[in-house]
Amino acid sequence: MKKRKLCAVVLSSALVLSSPLQAIGQTRYDENLDGQLSVSAVLTEEIQSINSYMEGKDYASGQAFFTADSEEYAAEIAKSYNAELESFEAGIGVISFNSTVEEKMEEALDAGIAKEAIYPDYLLELTDTMVDPDFDEQWQHNKINDIQAWDISRGDGVKVAVIDNGFMVDHEDLADNVKGTYNATDGSSDVTQLEYDKDAEYQHGTHVAGIIAAVSGNGFGGCGVAPNVDLYLVKCSDSNGDLKISALIRALNWAAENKIDVVNISLGASNVDENVLSQLQSAIDGVYDVGGVIAAAAGNAGVYDENYPAALNHVIAVGAIGEISNGEVDTTKLASYSNFGNWVDIAAPGTGILSTVPLYENKDSSKVMSDYNKLNGTSMATPVVAGVAALVYGANKSLIDMDDSSVADAITYDLKSSTDKVTYSNSKSGGSVVGCIDAEKAVSNEVKPVEKEDSVQIKEIVGVTGQKIYFNTVSNANASGKAVKYTTSDKKIAVVNKKGLITFKKNSGQATISMVDKISGEVYGSVVFKVEKPEIIEKKVLGTKGVSFNAANYVKGTSAEVCWFSSKPSVASVDMETGTVIVNSKGKARIYAVYGASNLSDKLGTRKKYKFTIKASDN
Structure with missing residues (x-):
């Protein structure tokens, strides 16, 4: 299933806000005629x-x-x-x-x-981590095999936007690739980096841009993953250095309007409410609709918690590989600072990454020179993946001008399936992420967008209460160029908004959702939904270390497809597909039955609505 993820933002080398996203109660629908909140x-x-x-x-x-x-x-x-x-x-x-x-x-x-x-x-906020400047090698290139990929593509003609806090536009190893700039706080073209500060936050944007697009063969510094791209620098920090979500939304809207092919967001946070998250998701959808691939940092808290916008729909969430041990980077481990979990899509080198930075003559000087430094963070891992996305676009040039979401889907699938399949873990955080991006594999695969078929009326789809689904994901109804609206046969069972987002209410039953011409009333397609309500048989289950059982025995009442997750696999792990639970140690763990999505973070799925708790003992 596709990942659909749902913001605020911390430069995630990263950006980390002070507290996690608070749980919000069930939406109270005071609706207008389109099913949207008033x-x-x-x-x-x-x-x-x-x-x-x-x-x-x-x-x-x-x-x-x-x-x-x-x-x-x-x-x-x-x-x-x-x-x-x-x-x-x-x-x-x-x-x-x-x-x-x-x-x-x-x-x-x-x-x-x-x-x-x-x-x-x-x-x-920004919370960069400095690294010993004596590290003098860009180990990411050998790790992801991009040197071999360059025989096929170097990203020529691909438009890549880096959304960050500010940049040194005339850096000696970046200037030749910079094709445009945009300041999302005031609409100008001034994206100058922040002034000198002791925490090196002013280096962040320039460093991220260099990981993707530092020029090759010019005798300066290192080399980007995609050294021939057309680079666009988009600044989100205001005159005080503050980063706000309104600027990020503007930046994404700009990227959509300018049909940017790849967007890098080395920002992330969790402390923001649902309504604002939906505003950010809409901006992301705009980029996705014109074929834009978005990579975002998973965050640097070293926890399972979701980070936004990485955990949103149509975004590739990137974790960081590399743990410093005795002054060296262990490239076989997940970084202890990297967030992790099923919601993180892919990993890439993120520790001790050498890239471009500005250098002030001294802290009181306005003179800025080109320099290079090593930084740590999922902020550094993200542009590695964004760079590979640009290589894939460059290897499939016919896709560049298609400007369609099917292209974004195809490239995203290619990236997620082009890894080394290795599980990268860290004993300090207890987390893991599966698969480091492999550029050579990614550019060698055939990338073929799937075309939608003509209008087809689907008779019945099974869903569950609390789930959401877009009409166009289950219907091939074709109303190209027409003004349409969506209707429901029973608002007590399912409602639908003007974008075709269907929400199954708390009652089980059947409802028909139709796409209708606004003027003629012609029905272009209909879907009949059978909405079922899962039943939790036991809310608390006792278990003993070494015992296994099937989670489906405790959540029944629906034939809908389900994915299983555990809140604490160290206590009780569960097979996502079969629901087989294995009790591993003493403690408590929640088992979640998720409908309509393949991960806990997907806002379209039921997330943590249906669950039971395992209380495990040693004997």
């Missing part, structure tokens, strides 16, 4: 959500963002909130006001005159 419903949810976060620490004080179709409409939205429109770029407006964000939302909710919902503008 402005009042969204504001109500946001007011409830931000109580878990701290203004000025987790999100910007006295500011919020929103979406709008035009600057005129953005001005009207700002006026409806009695706020000042700070900026409007790429469909995202930012307003400022003298009250707190929560007070402004409550004020708008009470008045009932807000035109669109506003959202807190979550803050991002």
Whole structure:
């Protein structure tokens, strides 16, 4: 099954926000005719959500963002909130006001005159780790076999965007490949790196860009994974050095408008609410729809927790290989700082990676020179994968101008299937990620997008309560060039929004979802959904070390396809496909039955809704 993942952001060499994403209760559907939440419903949810976060620490004080179709409409939205429109770029407006964000939302909710919902503008941080500068080799090239891949492709003609905190555009080993710049905070072309700071945060963006696109054969520094790409540098940090999600959304919208082939996001965070995550997902979908492949850092907390945007749908989540031991990089282990788990798609070299950086003459000088340094992080592993994606695009030049999501699907599948199949683990974190990217394999495979067939009416699909699914993933209905809407036969069973996203409600039963012409009423296709409600037979199960059993004995009531996951495999592991549970040690573990997705992070699946707990003893 395809990974569908659902933001805020930390430069993930990485960017890490202070607390994990809070669980949010079941959505309360105060819907409009398209099945979407009304402005009042969204504001109500946001007011409830931000109580878990701290203004000025987790999100910007006295500011919020929103979406709008035009600057005129953005001005009207700002006026409806009695706020000042700070900026409007790429469909995202930012307003400022003298009250707190929560007070402004409550004020708008009470008045009932807000035109669109506003959202807190979550803050991002940088936490780079420096490495001994005596390391003088780019070991990633031998590890991923990109030298062999260069016989087939060096990424010529492929447009790659690096979304980061700032850049040294005229670096001696990057300048020849830079084809464009965009500042997502003010709409300008100024993407200059941050000023000198003792933590070397100003080096981050330039370092990431060099891993992908440092020029080869010019006598300077090292070499990028895809040294001949067309490089576009996109800055997300504002004049204070702050990274905000509104800028990331703008950056992605810009990438979609400019039909960028590969996007690198060495940013990540978990401390953001569901509604804002959906805003980020929409921006990611825009890039995906025009064939853009997105790679994002899994995060540097050394935990299983999901990091966003890496865990979102249509994004490749990248973990880091390389553990420093006695001054050397052990290339057989997962880095202890790397996040891990089933939601991480692939691994790549991330420790002791030499790349381009700016160098200040001294901390008080404005003179900047080209230099090179070694950094650690999933931020460094991500551009390795993005570089290989560019090599694959370059090896299949006919795909570059197709600008279709089927191309993104095909290249993503190729990347995920082109690994060494090795499990990279780390005893410190207890985590593992399967498969280091192999560039030679990736460029050697045939990459062929799958074309959608003509309109077909599917009679019955089985789903479960709490699951979501897009109409176009289960129907080949063809309404190209037509204005369409979606209808449901029973809103108590299933609702559908204007984008064709279907949500199965809490009741079991049957509902028909149809794609209909807005003007003529012609039905282009229909799907009949049989919605079933799984039953947890036992919420708590006792087990003994060495005992095995089938999880399906404890979750019944549906014939829908299911994937199994364990919260703590060290206590009780479970086979994802068969549901066979093996008790490994004393302790507690939850077993999750996930419907509609192949991982726990997929917002379309049931995630952690259906579960039981194993309490294991030694004997």
